[in-house]
Amino acid sequence: xxxxxxxxxCSGQGRCYTVSPELFQSDDEGFVVQSGTExxxxxxxxxxxxxxxxxxxxxxxSLVGET
Amino acid sequence: MTxxxxxxxxxDGRGPGGCPVVNVDIGLPGPILSHFEEWDELRExxxxxxxxxxxxxxxVTRFDAIRHALQEPATFSNASTIxxxxxxxxxxxxxxxxxxxxxxxxxxxxxxxxxxxxxxxxPAAREAANRYIDAFIDDGGCEFMSAFADPFPADVFLNAVNxxxxxxxxxxxxxxxxxxxxxxxxxxxxxxxxxxxHDYFKAMFDQRRRAPExxxxxxLTYLLSATVDGEPIPEADLLNMAVVLVLAGLDTTKSQLGYxxxxxxxxxxxxxxxxxxxxxxxxAIEELLRVHAFVPPARKLKQDVEYEGCPMRAGQMVLMxxxxxxxxxxxxxxxxxxxxxxxxxxxxxxGAGPHRCAGAHLxxxxxxxxxEEWHRRIPDYRIEPGVDITEHGWQCGPDNLPxxxx
Numbered sequence: 001x002x003x004x005x006x007x008x009x010c011s012g013q014g015r016c017y018t019v020s021p022e023l024f025q026s027d028d029e030g031f032v033v034q035s036g037t038e039x040x041x042x043x044x045x046x047x048x049x050x051x052x053x054x055x056x057x058x059x060x061x062s063l064v065g066e067t
Numbered sequence: 068m069t070x071x072x073x074x075x076x077x078x079d080g081r082g083p084g085g086c087p088v089v090n091v092d093i094g095l096p097g098p099i100l101s102h103f104e105e106w107d108e109l110r111e112x113x114x115x116x117x118x119x120x121x122x123x124x125x126x127v128t129r130f131d132a133i134r135h136a137l138q139e140p141a142t143f144s145n146a147s148t149i150x151x152x153x154x155x156x157x158x159x160x161x162x163x164x165x166x167x168x169x170x171x172x173x174x175x176x177x178x179x180x181x182x183x184x185x186x187x188x189x190p191a192a193r194e195a196a197n198r199y200i201d202a203f204i205d206d207g208g209c210e211f212m213s214a215f216a217d218p219f220p221a222d223v224f225l226n227a228v229n230x231x232x233x234x235x236x237x238x239x240x241x242x243x244x245x246x247x248x249x250x251x252x253x254x255x256x257x258x259x260x261x262x263x264x265h266d267y268f269k270a271m272f273d274q275r276r277r278a279p280e281x282x283x284x285x286x287l288t289y290l291l292s293a294t295v296d297g298e299p300i301p302e303a304d305l306l307n308m309a310v311v312l313v314l315a316g317l318d319t320t321k322s323q324l325g326y327x328x329x330x331x332x333x334x335x336x337x338x339x340x341x342x343x344x345x346x347x348x349x350x351a352i353e354e355l356l357r358v359h360a361f362v363p364p365a366r367k368l369k370q371d372v373e374y375e376g377c378p379m380r381a382g383q384m385v386l387m388x389x390x391x392x393x394x395x396x397x398x399x400x401x402x403x404x405x406x407x408x409x410x411x412x413x414x415x416x417x418g419a420g421p422h423r424c425a426g427a428h429l430x431x432x433x434x435x436x437x438x439e440e441w442h443r444r445i446p447d448y449r450i451e452p453g454v455d456i457t458e459h460g461w462q463c464g465p466d467n468l469p470x471x472x473x
Contacts, residue, residue, distance in 0.1 A: 009138065011423040012177060015413070018349075029177035030428055054411035058138065058419055 002064035003049055007036030009060035019055045020048040038064060082117035084378035089116040089126070092460070093363060093388070099329060099456040102463045103359065106391045107403055115375035121151040124365070124384035125377060130398035130415075132375050133387040136366060137420040140165045143366035143385065145422060150365045150384040160307045162315075165369075166421055171295045172308065176425040179286045180227075185432045187284070188227045192433060195222040195232070196440040204444060208451065208471035212325055215437070216468070217242075220320035223433050228312070229285040230271065237267070242317045246462070261310060268309040272302065316426045319362065320433050322464025326359035327352070327434060328441075329468055330405060332450045337407050342446040345439055351407035352434045357414035358405050360389035361463040364418060389416055390463075448472040 003023070005016075012031040017024040023045055025033045041049055053061045082088040091109060093102070109116075110128035118126055127133055136143040144165050147153045155163065161172035199219055203209040221238040225231065244260035268287075275287045282289035290305055300308075331338040341347055365386045368379050379385060393414045396402040417424035424430070450456065451469035458465050 011420060013417065013419075013423060014182065014428060019411070026182050028181055028183060029174070030181050031177075051411055055413050057134075057413045057415045057417075058423075059134075059413075 001043075001046060001049060002038055002040050003034075003052075004038045004062050004064050005032060005034045005036065006060045006062070009058040010035040011058055011060075013057050015055040015057060016052040016061060020052040023048050024052060035060075082377075083380075086377040087113050087116040088119060089113060090119050091126075092120055093386070094121075094460040096457055096459050096466070099458045099465055100359075102361075102388075102458065102460060103390045103394060104403075106388060107394055110391045110395060115377045117377070118386075122153070122384075124150040124386055125368075125374075125379055126386045126388075127375055128388075128391045128395075129375075130392040130395035133389070133392040134415055134419045136374070136385070136387060137364065137415070137418055137422070140169075140421060142368065142370055142372050144369040145169070146367045146369070147384065148365045148367075150386050153367055153382065153384050158307070159311050159314075160304055162311055162422070169421055173421065173425065175290065175293050176312075179289055180425050180429055182428050184227060184284075185428045188223065188429075189432055189436065191226045192223045192436045193440060195219060195226070196436050197444075198222075200441060200444055207473060208469065211328055211468040211470050212321070212465060215441075216321040216324040216328075216465075219324070219437060220317050220433055223320075223429070224313070224316050227429060228287070229280065230287075234267075237263075238313065238317060241313065242321070245314060246318045246459075264310045264313060265306050268306050269302070272305055272309075312426075315424070316429070318462065318464065319424075319426075320430050322361050322462070323356065323359065323430070323434060324437055325465035325468050326361070327355045327438065328470065329450070329456065329465060330355055330358075332448055332468075332470055334405070335447075335449075337405065338442070338446070340407060341438070342442050345442070347408060348435055348438050349431075350410060350412070352431060352438065353412045353414065354405055354407050354409045355434075356416035357393045357399070357409075357412060358403070360393040360414065360416035362416075362418070363388040363390075363461065364422075389418065445472050 010031060012029065014026060014030055016032050017026045023041060027033050049063065053063060089109065114129050115125060115127050118124055127136060145163050147155050148162060149155065161169050196219060199215050203214050217239045218235050221235045222232050225234060241260040241264055244256040271287055272291060275291055279288045282292055290300060290308065293300060341351055363386055365384055368381050368383045368385060370381050372379050393416055394402045417427040448470045451471045454469050456465060456467060
């Protein structure tokens with residue numbers, strides 16, 4: 001699956017890298033390093049991906065191809 | 068004072084554009100949790116309404132609409148965030164700024180209130196928590212708000228900004244004076260306190276000019292060496308920014324500690340689960356933030372907008388209590404109930420959009436350290452029987468929380 005992190009919406013709340021650290025990391029200012037990017041993850045990371053999507057208070061994380 | 072006595076409902080469409088008028092006074096005190104519970108009812112009745120109090124302003128109640136507004140500074144501006152004062156004579160920096168100006172200052176806070184800084188100050192925070200607990204643990208009880216919730220955040224904040232922990236009592240007093248003022252009491256001493264804070268930080272900045280410290284750990288040195296649009300920050304703005312940090316970071320953490328310990332004192336089953344398995348504490352903290360999201364941000368309309376069925380006009384103010392958003396059943400199942408292992412939990416207790424609380428990472432760590440250390444040493448406690456627990460309005464928080472243990 002393909003994860004997208006919207007840089008316009010990301011405000012550095014930090015939930016993604018807290019709940020799914022295997023997929024997301026914090027930069028020095030508390031924003032997610034993956035902000036503004038799209039990247040693929042394997043099936044084994046599906047739970048972590050969906051948890052991050054559901055945990056972002058800004059709704060900045062989405063799965064490409066899913067509403 | 069019951070909820071129905073202090074809420075005048077007026078769903079008769081006599082507000083602008085035929086919208087409802089509800090003259091609920093968010094500034095009134097009440098029994099603890101009463102503001103949250105009152106708005107649980109209001110939110111279900113009205114997605115938005117006009118209030119004639121405090122000069123008149125709009126109110127939006129539901130999660131999606133509140134979050135969207137906070138993410139749209141072009142329409143919902145921070146030019147004022149105080150409903151009774153749409154044209155303030157002062158500009159809190161960066162609170163009263165919009166993008167792109169806002170980001171130039173905000174980035175300085177992000178760099179210093181980062182997860183890295185939080186990790187660095189955690190040992191000192193743990194030491195502080197234990198120091199305050201040491202003072203009352205053998206007494207079998209304490210007034211939690213004054214004995215712990217007041218000084219602990221101030222102590223951690225001072226350490227984080229590399230100022231003397233011995234100044235904690237000064238900061239506790241200033242926060243009392245200012246936040247009493249916001250609720251309508253002690254208005255004059257609030258202004259005096261801000262003046263005293265100005266003087267205090269002026270002296271500290273002067274000292275750092277003479278003897279700069281490491282800007283990686285000393286925020287005052289960092290701000291002195293920072294630039295905005297290529298220019299150093301004028302002294303008046305530096306003092307402004309320092310006072311904003313104090314006003315933003317202390318009363319808030321204090322109130323959240325109060326609500327957390329009130330919940331755990333009154334829900335022994337939740338407390339027992341955390342004592343048995345402290346790894347549940349981070350999730351519990353998120354849930355306690357969600358259920359008690361006590362900050363009511365306001366925005367100033369920068370342009371006309373039809374929002375939640377109401378004709379909002381440029382220049383008008385709109386209030387969006389975060390607790391109304393975070394307890395919205397449209398966003399959270401069983402929204403009014405604390406489920407300490409709730410997951411996922413995408414609450415907006417720290418706000419949303421560009422003005423998302425810059426201190427969120429530090430706040431979360433303070434709450435975690437306080438909960439860990441307290442429950443390690445005082446796992447069983449309850450509220451002193453026969454005492455009414457009350458909360459103040461606006462930026463709500465418990466006024467008192469007498470705890471007892473054996």
